[in-house]
Amino acid sequence: MVLELKDLHCEVEGEGIEILKGVNLTVEKGDIHAIMGPNGSGKSTLAKVIAGHPEYEVTKGDILFNGESILELDPDERAHAGVFLAFQYPVEVPGVTNNTLLRESYNTIAASRGREELDPLEFEDYVRGKLDLVEMNPDFLNRSVNTGFSGGEKKKNEIFQMAVLEPALALLDETDSGLDIDALRVVSDGINKLHGDDDAVVLITHYQRLLNYIVPDKVHVMLGGKIVKSGGKELALELEEKGYDWLQNHAMVNGEAK
Amino acid sequence: MLHSLAKHAPESGNSTWNSIREDSLKKLNSIAFPHSRLEDWRFLDLRPITRTDFFPADEAGVLPATNAENYFIPESDRSRLVFVNGVYSKKLSSIGGLGKGVTVGNLSDYADNPSVEEYLNKLVNYEDDIFTEFNGVMLNDGAFIHLEEGAKAEAPIQILNLYTDSAKPYIATPRILVVAEENSDLTIVEDHVGLSANTYMTVPVSEVKVKQGAHIHHVRLQRDSENAFHVARPIAYVEKNSEYHSYTITLGGKISRNEPRVVQEAEEVNFTLDGLVLIDGEQVADTHSVLDHRFSHGNSHQLHKVVVNGKAHSIFNGKIFVRRDAQKIDSFQENRNLLLSDDGLVNTKPQLEIFADDVLCSHGATIGQLDPEEVFYLQSRGMTEEKAKEVLTYAFALETIENVKVESVHKLLIEEVYRYTKANNIETVNA
Numbered sequence: 001m002v003l004e005l006k007d008l009h010c011e012v013e014g015e016g017i018e019i020l021k022g023v024n025l026t027v028e029k030g031d032i033h034a035i036m037g038p039n040g041s042g043k044s045t046l047a048k049v050i051a052g053h054p055e056y057e058v059t060k061g062d063i064l065f066n067g068e069s070i071l072e073l074d075p076d077e078r079a080h081a082g083v084f085l086a087f088q089y090p091v092e093v094p095g096v097t098n099n100t101l102l103r104e105s106y107n108t109i110a111a112s113r114g115r116e117e118l119d120p121l122e123f124e125d126y127v128r129g130k131l132d133l134v135e136m137n138p139d140f141l142n143r144s145v146n147t148g149f150s151g152g153e154k155k156k157n158e159i160f161q162m163a164v165l166e167p168a169l170a171l172l173d174e175t176d177s178g179l180d181i182d183a184l185r186v187v188s189d190g191i192n193k194l195h196g197d198d199d200a201v202v203l204i205t206h207y208q209r210l211l212n213y214i215v216p217d218k219v220h221v222m223l224g225g226k227i228v229k230s231g232g233k234e235l236a237l238e239l240e241e242k243g244y245d246w247l248q249n250h251a252m253v254n255g256e257a258k
Numbered sequence: 259m260l261h262s263l264a265k266h267a268p269e270s271g272n273s274t275w276n277s278i279r280e281d282s283l284k285k286l287n288s289i290a291f292p293h294s295r296l297e298d299w300r301f302l303d304l305r306p307i308t309r310t311d312f313f314p315a316d317e318a319g320v321l322p323a324t325n326a327e328n329y330f331i332p333e334s335d336r337s338r339l340v341f342v343n344g345v346y347s348k349k350l351s352s353i354g355g356l357g358k359g360v361t362v363g364n365l366s367d368y369a370d371n372p373s374v375e376e377y378l379n380k381l382v383n384y385e386d387d388i389f390t391e392f393n394g395v396m397l398n399d400g401a402f403i404h405l406e407e408g409a410k411a412e413a414p415i416q417i418l419n420l421y422t423d424s425a426k427p428y429i430a431t432p433r434i435l436v437v438a439e440e441n442s443d444l445t446i447v448e449d450h451v452g453l454s455a456n457t458y459m460t461v462p463v464s465e466v467k468v469k470q471g472a473h474i475h476h477v478r479l480q481r482d483s484e485n486a487f488h489v490a491r492p493i494a495y496v497e498k499n500s501e502y503h504s505y506t507i508t509l510g511g512k513i514s515r516n517e518p519r520v521v522q523e524a525e526e527v528n529f530t531l532d533g534l535v536l537i538d539g540e541q542v543a544d545t546h547s548v549l550d551h552r553f554s555h556g557n558s559h560q561l562h563k564v565v566v567n568g569k570a571h572s573i574f575n576g577k578i579f580v581r582r583d584a585q586k587i588d589s590f591q592e593n594r595n596l597l598l599s600d601d602g603l604v605n606t607k608p609q610l611e612i613f614a615d616d617v618l619c620s621h622g623a624t625i626g627q628l629d630p631e632e633v634f635y636l637q638s639r640g641m642t643e644e645k646a647k648e649v650l651t652y653a654f655a656l657e658t659i660e661n662v663k664v665e666s667v668h669k670l671l672i673e674e675v676y677r678y679t680k681a682n683n684i685e686t687v688n689a
Contacts (some may be wrong), residue, residue, distance in 0.1 A: 051638050052638075054634065055630065055634075074637065074642070076639075076640050076646075077639050079637070079639060084638075087635065090635070091631055091632045092636070093632065093636070093650065093653055094656075095653030095657065096652075096653050097658035101636070104645075105640040105641070107618055108641065112640075144653075161639065165640075248374050
């Protein structure tokens with residue numbers, strides 16, 4: 001198992017507002033899971049909590065990564081272990097080029113996994129091959145991270161980073177939002193090519209649209225900080241048809257989400 | 259304090275120099291030492307200066323300069339003027355590599371030079387300012403640079419001011435006079451270095467005349483001792499079609515007060531007055547600048563960036579004047595402050611006085627902390643929290659130094675920014 005969430009509760013640090021109210025989830029190697037849900041259901045929070053965002057405090061439950069708890073690990077240590085979060089809103093870092101950030105990231109992660117670090121020239125060769133995956137112009141390497149990028153370019157850049165860092169678990173937070181149909185195809189193709197038997201992908205999305213391109217093994221629906229329904233890829237289609245209200249009522253009846 | 263030290267005025271130069279000293283002394287005696295009840299000195303506590311007993315150089319037990327060569331920049335191998343506590347050092351200086359039409363040397367050797375006669379002490383213009391007058395009284399050595407019409411300095415000129423250790427506090431009064439004739443071109447690296455951790459005060463005055471079509475790139479680097487006081491008066495006059503671009507980097511000093519001024523003397527000019535301040539501990543860095551637009555068609559740019567850590571305190575007062583007849587002015591001013599600690603303090607005041615009606619003046623001032631979302635982003639890419647904060651602080655500061663075109667100085671500044679971010683145990687900043 002790559003990822004196991006056990007009765008995960010969290011709240012915003014210092015504010016006492018509970019956002020995740022007992023999430024249980026298991027993700028196996030080679031799997032693609034989709035987590036769907038309306039705004040405010042806690043799905044983005046879930047991704048950030050797994051990646052170790054300091055704004056959230058886990059109050060109960062556990063996060064196991066490859067069988068071991070990562071609750072006590074800092075975000076960088078989780079990245080070293082193989083967790084990757086593609087941000088919904090990638091941050092601009094003027095003054096630091098994509099190339100510098102990626103090489104720094106690649107090498108710290110490589111060092112912590114006992115792999116060989118790459119010098120700037122070796123890294124350039126390595127990175128060139130990854131650019132094609134998301135049809136990215138090599139000029140982007142020498143530009144400041146996300147600075148002045150369009151929404152679509154920022155999302156592509158996230159997947160490009162994923163390609164370079166080769167994580168064991170990729171959490172993709174609304175990677176489809178803000179993408180036009182061509183960019184969506186490129187990004188989806190990239191994710192499909194990157195995904196293999198040794199890693200797992202968790203897609204967080206509002207819409208079924210993305211799942212036409214990336215076919216999930218499992219679909220989960222989050223409402224009120226909990227996973228209220230899980231199923232196969234057909235669940236996404238059912239949701240598209242009936243809307244979240246259908247499950248909202250369902251959940252209320254069962255008294256699961258409040 | 260300054261009044262009693264003024265008795266030790268030097269005697270070099272000619273009769274003009276004597277009258278400059280006498281005139282300055284007269285004014286000095288009519289001006290009281292400033293204090294924070296005066297509007298221009300609000301927020302700045304000068305008591306650490308007034309409570310210090312300063313001694314004339316020959317009574318302060320000053321030591322000779324050591325390891326001066328560590329501060330030589332390679333580009334200025336043969337275009338370097340070195341001053342030790344304000345006194346010209348022929349031994350450490352190296353001039354002669356600048357080609358035709360460029361005169362560089364110790365000011366007091368050029369007292370009879372026509373440009374010196376014409377401009378020395380005539381350009382400096384700070385109203386009722388005790389520091390300028392004190393420098394005038396002590397007029398002696400200094401850097402003199404003259405470029406003939408069309409002359410191009412082949413290498414940057416380094417003006418290196420070294421301040422040595424001493425038994426007792428002393429005051430140095432460095433002086434710079436630059437006259438760039440029509441269509442000449444020059445890069446100056448003015449560097450102030452404290453060689454030890456002793457208490458001293460330096461009061462540099464610089465006068466720069468940029469004539470028609472001339473270009474000057476002026477880098478000013480302040481890395482005084484952590485116990486030093488630095489009060490600077492750099493003023494530049496820009497004529498038609500000229501360019502003056504100045505970049506001031508403030509790293510050292512216990513208290514520093516920098517008052518750069520640029521005065522537009524004709525139409526079609528382009529000038530920059532950027533600043534980067536990196537302070538920590540109990541340092542206080544105060545910048546009071548004036549961009550004086552007196553004629554139409556002037557472009558000016560002022561980006562003043564400040565990083566404050568520990569209990570340090572930054573003050574910025576940026577005056578922009580646009581006179582009545584100065585139409586079509588395009589002026590940009592921005593002061594951005596990054597607060598890394600809970601105890602740091604920032605005062606900022608953009609001050610625009612616009613009397614013309616067809617002008618474009620943008621200004622802004624921000625004070626902020628490192629964005630936790632940015633820190634998390636970099637951490638999620640494998641950087642430690644400490645490294646992420648270093649990178650973000652570096653990125654913040656970079657913008658002001660990327661235009662410094664002397665390669666070794668640019669590199670040095672990047673190192674200084676790294677040293678600053680590394681040396682400081684940056685506190686965790688909460689959202």
